[in-house]
Amino acid sequence: MREIIALARKDLKLLLRDKTGAFFVFFFPLIFAVFFGVIFSGGGGGTSAIPVALIDEDSTEASRAFAEILINSGELEILKTDRATAEDLVRRGKQTAFIVLPDCFGQRRENVFYGDAAIIEIGLDPSRKAEAAMLQGLLTGHYMKGFMTMFTDPTAARDQMQTGLDQIRELTGDDREQFVDLERFLVKLDTAFAELITAEKDSAAIDSMKTQSAETGWQPIKFAVSEVTLQRDGPKNSFEVSFPQALIWAMIGCAAAFGISLVVERTHGTLVRLRVMPIKLSQILAGKGLACFGAIVVVGTMLFVIFTIFFNVQAGSILFFIMALASSAICFVGIMMLLSVLGKTEASAGGIGWAALLIMAMLGGGMIPLFVMPSWIRGFSSISPVKWAVLALEGAVWRGFTLEMMLQHCGILVGIGVILFIIGARVFKSTAH
Amino acid sequence: MLKLDNVHKSFGKLVAVNGVSLEIKPGEVFGLLGPNGAGKTTTVNMAVGLLEPDQGTVSINSNLSPLEPATRRKIGVAPQALALYGELTGHENLTFYGKLQGLTGKKLNERVDWALDFVQLKDRQKDRVDTYSGGMQRRLNLAVAVLQDPQLLLLDEPTVGVDPQSRNAIFDNIESLRGKGRAILYTTHYMEEAQRLCDHVGIMDQGKLLALDTVDGLITSYGGKDIIIAELESGEVKIETNDPVAELEKLQKQGKLLRFRLERSNLENVFLSLTGRQLRD
Numbered sequence: 001m002r003e004i005i006a007l008a009r010k011d012l013k014l015l016l017r018d019k020t021g022a023f024f025v026f027f028f029p030l031i032f033a034v035f036f037g038v039i040f041s042g043g044g045g046g047t048s049a050i051p052v053a054l055i056d057e058d059s060t061e062a063s064r065a066f067a068e069i070l071i072n073s074g075e076l077e078i079l080k081t082d083r084a085t086a087e088d089l090v091r092r093g094k095q096t097a098f099i100v101l102p103d104c105f106g107q108r109r110e111n112v113f114y115g116d117a118a119i120i121e122i123g124l125d126p127s128r129k130a131e132a133a134m135l136q137g138l139l140t141g142h143y144m145k146g147f148m149t150m151f152t153d154p155t156a157a158r159d160q161m162q163t164g165l166d167q168i169r170e171l172t173g174d175d176r177e178q179f180v181d182l183e184r185f186l187v188k189l190d191t192a193f194a195e196l197i198t199a200e201k202d203s204a205a206i207d208s209m210k211t212q213s214a215e216t217g218w219q220p221i222k223f224a225v226s227e228v229t230l231q232r233d234g235p236k237n238s239f240e241v242s243f244p245q246a247l248i249w250a251m252i253g254c255a256a257a258f259g260i261s262l263v264v265e266r267t268h269g270t271l272v273r274l275r276v277m278p279i280k281l282s283q284i285l286a287g288k289g290l291a292c293f294g295a296i297v298v299v300g301t302m303l304f305v306i307f308t309i310f311f312n313v314q315a316g317s318i319l320f321f322i323m324a325l326a327s328s329a330i331c332f333v334g335i336m337m338l339l340s341v342l343g344k345t346e347a348s349a350g351g352i353g354w355a356a357l358l359i360m361a362m363l364g365g366g367m368i369p370l371f372v373m374p375s376w377i378r379g380f381s382s383i384s385p386v387k388w389a390v391l392a393l394e395g396a397v398w399r400g401f402t403l404e405m406m407l408q409h410c411g412i413l414v415g416i417g418v419i420l421f422i423i424g425a426r427v428f429k430s431t432a433h
Numbered sequence: 434m435l436k437l438d439n440v441h442k443s444f445g446k447l448v449a450v451n452g453v454s455l456e457i458k459p460g461e462v463f464g465l466l467g468p469n470g471a472g473k474t475t476t477v478n479m480a481v482g483l484l485e486p487d488q489g490t491v492s493i494n495s496n497l498s499p500l501e502p503a504t505r506r507k508i509g510v511a512p513q514a515l516a517l518y519g520e521l522t523g524h525e526n527l528t529f530y531g532k533l534q535g536l537t538g539k540k541l542n543e544r545v546d547w548a549l550d551f552v553q554l555k556d557r558q559k560d561r562v563d564t565y566s567g568g569m570q571r572r573l574n575l576a577v578a579v580l581q582d583p584q585l586l587l588l589d590e591p592t593v594g595v596d597p598q599s600r601n602a603i604f605d606n607i608e609s610l611r612g613k614g615r616a617i618l619y620t621t622h623y624m625e626e627a628q629r630l631c632d633h634v635g636i637m638d639q640g641k642l643l644a645l646d647t648v649d650g651l652i653t654s655y656g657g658k659d660i661i662i663a664e665l666e667s668g669e670v671k672i673e674t675n676d677p678v679a680e681l682e683k684l685q686k687q688g689k690l691l692r693f694r695l696e697r698s699n700l701e702n703v704f705l706s707l708t709g710r711q712l713r714d
Binding site: 014 | 481482483502503505506508510512513514515516517518520521525529530532533534535537577
């Protein structure tokens with residue numbers, strides 16, 4: 001095994017030092033997928049705003065004002081709708097989340113200093129923890145902005161406090177007793193605002209007030225998060241379509257690069273030296289296969305991270321994605337082995353290899369997504385290993401494959417890979433002399 | 434150390450090696466001399482286990498077959514084609530091949546350092562091999578062959594395309610290895626190299642080993658007589674002789690010799706005598 005690892009490390013090192021090879025293995029797939037992702041999304045004018053459905057069940061002036069703040073924020077792409085529609089959109093992945101401004105939202109928002117805090121309901125898939133946190137942060141920020149507007153207008157703040165004081169003073173007995181301290185505080189605050197008005201809005205005083213508010217742990221808003229499990233029946237954005245294609249091109253690049261490198265070993269004499277080493281030919285081929293497999297897995301993982309972070313691509317199941325990537329890698333290792341025996345020189349192997357791979361890619365949905373192809377081509381495309389790799393990857397990302405479906409597709413890929421590897425290895429062995 | 438006993442190898446209708454037998458002992462440099470296509474490389478490939486003879490046997494240390502990977506650990510090979518990775522440095526090439534030879538850790542580092550020192554490439558060890566001159570690449574090719582300190586070395590045309598400085602360095606390396614008791618099979622089509630380095634030489638042509646002896650033995654047996662070209666008062670004469678000193682003394686005593694030139698017989702003459710062709714035809 002140590003020898004096989006040494007052979008694989010050598011091949012990966014050679015690939016990294018070959019700028020053209022590295023370009024086709026990593027950068028070309030990335031450029032391809034981003035380019036087609038942008039085209040399919042309808043141009044480059046997209047937004048990074050989070051798509052959110054908004055349900056205003058309160059329908060008060062305050063809730064409508066808050067909705068306006070959210071719409072104008074630019075950080076959220078708001079779609080106003082009803083609760084049932086919103087839940088359905090979130091379930092189908094068309095919207096990231098829904099936000100509900102429930103009954104009493106407006107009233108509680110106005111009762112700044114007493115009573116229950118306003119509640120905002122958020123509904124989204126439980127796996128979207130990052131989005132949930134981000135949404136809560138954004139909503140809190142916009143909610144607080146409303147207060148800051150109020151505090152920066154001392155006259156409005158005094159009116160608000162006066163309303164509060166009036167309501168406290170209407171209470172009697174024990175009820176009144178509970179709010180004695182708050183009443184004293186509001187009276188002092190009222191005096192302070194009166195001085196502020198006199199001092200024509202002293203900004204330093206307002207800053208001081210903001211700090212005090214933060215330190216008291218005062219909570220003006222609460223979130224009620226409900227889970228809406230994502231039901232995946234289609235790509236939620238164009239990059240989920242172009243991402244599997246990027247992986248396919250990375251695998252094609254790896255298969256071509258390592259297939260040609262075996263031919264180079266033969267024409268440059270290094271294969272002779274490897275064969276006089278105390279190792280078997282099968283170990284030499286295993287080393288090449290391991291290098292190809294490793295390169296595909298590393299590049300696939302890097303592309304996955306990039307597309308997750310920058311293009312909002314999410315695997316429905318990480319385990320399924322790993323299965324799809326690994327089985328596709330095995331399939332392309334087999335293709336690599338077969339390519340290495342197609343030509344006797346680097347030029348012929350490269351030409352034949354790329355031609356074969358391009359045909360496979362065209363038929364299998366590596367260039368144009370399978371679902372936009374005519375049905376007769378889709379049937380014909382089953383002969384291309386690329387189709388099975390695309391389907392397995394799409395199954396893991398947005399097609400919502402079951403375990404049984406994943407196993408079926410991954411099994412086909414592994415089977416193709418093993419058969420092609422055996423054929424290629426046998427031909428290689430018979431022509432190695 | 435290495436024994437080939439009546440080995441035959443054909444590729445289709447082409448008979449590449451036809452009944453070759455030879456034996457190389459420790460501390461001996463055995464030269465296989467012949468033109469391109471004579472069957473030298475096929476013989477080396479059978480000796481190292483790359484090819485299996487159609488007939489006959491190849492054995493290392495009396496009874497080991499080079500077809501076994503473990504036996505190949507005892508053999509170092511410098512193939513005719515430069516078997517190096519140009520994108521890797523000299524050090525990386527040696528480290529990689531060392532790992533395949535089963536070397537690890539401190540031992541691997543020691544052997545890599547020794548091999549680089551042996552072929553005088555230590556100062557270029559961190560440069561990519563594709564920046565080396567042809568001679569330096571040949572020396573690194575030899576360094577890979579001696580990396581695991583093998584008992585038997587098979588050097589297939591190790592000086593092809595090499596500048597005189599590197600060629601002399603390679604000769605020094607080979608003589609040093611012979612001094613350490615290594616058995617060396619050296620194929621070449623340069624008779625000067627065979628004459629300078631080899632203890633025994635086999636003359637090969639069209640797959641057959643035509644003659645096998647020491648250099649002097651071959652010349653004596655097949656090289657013909659030395660030739661004295663003498664300028665006398667009466668004019669120039671050509672005298673073929675087995676004893677040029679005695680012949681010159683005779684001419685001198687007669688007082689007729691003005692000047693002379695001696696053409697010694699060599700392996701070129703041996704080849705011509707054996708095949709009817711020049712070695713470089």
